[in-house]
Each structure stands twice: as structure tokens, then as C-alpha cells.
Amino acid sequence: DAGVIQSPRHEVTEMGQEVTLRCKPISGHNSLFWYRQTMMRGLELLIYFNNNVPIDDSGMPEDRFSAKMPNASFSTLKIQPSEPRDSAVYFCASSLGEGGGYTFGSGTRLTVV
Amino acid sequence: DAKTTQPPSMDCAEGRAANLPCNHSTISGNEYVYWYRQIHSQGPQYIIHGLKNNETNEMASLIITEDRKSSTLILPHATLRDTAVYYCIVRVWVSNSGYELNFGKGTSLLVTP
Numbered sequence: 285d286a287g288v289i290q291s292p293r294h295e296v297t298e299m300g301q302e303v304t305l306r307c308k309p310i311s312g313h314n315s316l317f318w319y320r321q322t323m324m325r326g327l328e329l330l331i332y333f334n335n336n337v338p339i340d341d342s343g344m345p346e347d348r349f350s351a352k353m354p355n356a357s358f359s360t361l362k363i364q365p366s367e368p369r370d371s372a373v374y375f376c377a378s379s380l381g382e383g384g385g386y387t388f389g390s391g392t393r394l395t396v397v
Numbered sequence: 398d399a400k401t402t403q404p405p406s407m408d409c410a411e412g413r414a415a416n417l418p419c420n421h422s423t424i425s426g427n428e429y430v431y432w433y434r435q436i437h438s439q440g441p442q443y444i445i446h447g448l449k450n451n452e453t454n455e456m457a458s459l460i461i462t463e464d465r466k467s468s469t470l471i472l473p474h475a476t477l478r479d480t481a482v483y484y485c486i487v488r489v490w491v492s493n494s495g496y497e498l499n500f501g502k503g504t505s506l507l508v509t510p
Contacts, residue, residue, distance in 0.1 A: 319500075385443025
């Protein structure tokens with residue numbers, strides 16, 4: 285199993301540009317989570333999908349952030365327009381329903397200049 | 398949501414047992430305790446979880462007090478590679494569709510030679 289795959293690993297973009305982060309969950313997992321990690325705020329849950337349906341997006345910071353899960357094997361997190369304060373490491377995780385643990389990807393380090 | 402309290406940092410000598418405490422005094426009867434760790438620059442890694450009974454796997458042991466208000470993660474023979482931030486999390490139920498893990502600040506464990 286290749287685990288949770290995120291791309292790109294690193295992204296540097298200019299303020300105002302659109303950024304799209306991608307995640308491929310583990311095959312068969314039905315829950316997917318997007319987290320953001322910064323030194324100041326630690327790991328924050330942004331949004332949670334169950335069976336491709338967004339369940340809780342209360343952690344999405346503002347309308348500039350959007351997430352989609354068009355099918356069970358792919359999800360995107362988009363920031364438009366990006367701002368320097370969006371600089372962080374973004375993690376995607378997946379899990380198989382109840383019980384067990386989440387498997388995290390290696391993260392995307394986003395730098396907005 | 399049940400909150401957790403962990404010491405910000407701990408040291409442990411290599412080869413000794415590392416005992417990481419966690420307080421979760423507001424935990425509800427059906428809420429699980431999860432432990433994750435994050436090695437620098439990597440995604441969080443699942444370690445173990447439990448409800449009432451003590452649990453053990455190849456990585457660690459989890460001791461939960463009878464009143465469930467606290468728990469201890471035990472790494473029986475710590476190695477240098479166990480140096481990481483360890484998160485104690487109470488899994489919370491969200492609507493009728495699933496669970497969320499909300500990470501706190503964790504304990505930074507330093508294993509020394």
C-alpha cells in the first residue's frame with residue numbers, strides 16, 4: 285500500500301495566485317481529512333469528508349479556502365487568492381470509518397510570498 | 398469536546414521506558430483516547446488507542462485509569478528514533494456521520510543517548 289499520497293511536496297507561490305493541493309487517500313478508506321499545521325496554531329482540522337461528502341468544514345478559515353472530493357480516490361484543497369498567512373504545512377489523512385487510526389500523508393509545504 | 402492536557406516536554410534516556418501522561422478529565426463514556434506522534438517534518442503517525450482497558454501493540458502500551466480521567470502512553474525501551482512530539486487526543490463524535498481528531502500541542506519527547 286502506497287499510503288496517503290499528497291502533491292506537490294513543496295509549493296512556492298506569489299500572493300494572489302491560486303493554489304491547489306492534492307490528496308489520494310488509501311484505497312478503501314471512506315473518511316478523508318485536511319489539516320493545516322503552523323508553529324503558532326499547531327495542527328488544525330480544516331475539513332472532513334465521509335463517503336465523499338463534506339461533513340464538517342467549520343475549520344476552513346474563510347471563503348478563500350475550498351475543498352472537493354469528486355470521488356473516493358481523490359480530493360483537492362484550493363486557496364484562491366492565496367495570502368502570506370496561508371503559509372503552512374497542509375496534511376491530508378484518511379481512515380476506514382469507525383475505530384482504527386488515521387493515516388497521514390507526508391504533507392505539502394506551502395509558502396506564499 | 399473533551400480536552401486533553403499534556404506536559405509540553407519530557408526527556409528520557411535511551412533504553413529506558415518513556416511514560417507520557419495525559420489528563421482528559423472531561424471525557425465522556427463513549428469517547429476513545431488516541432495517541433499519535435509526529436517526527437520532525439513528517440506527518441503524524443498513529444500509535445495506539447483505547448476506551449477503558451489497557452492496550453498494547455508493537456509500538457507502545459496505553460494505560461487508562463479506571464475513572465478514565467487520565468492515561469499514560471508507555472514506550473518500553475525508548476530509542477533515539479522515538480524523539481518526536483506525542484499527541485494525546487480524545488476522539489469526538491460529529492453529527493451522525495463520524496469522528497474527528499482535534500490535536501492539541503502535545504508533548505515533545507527527547508530521547509538522549
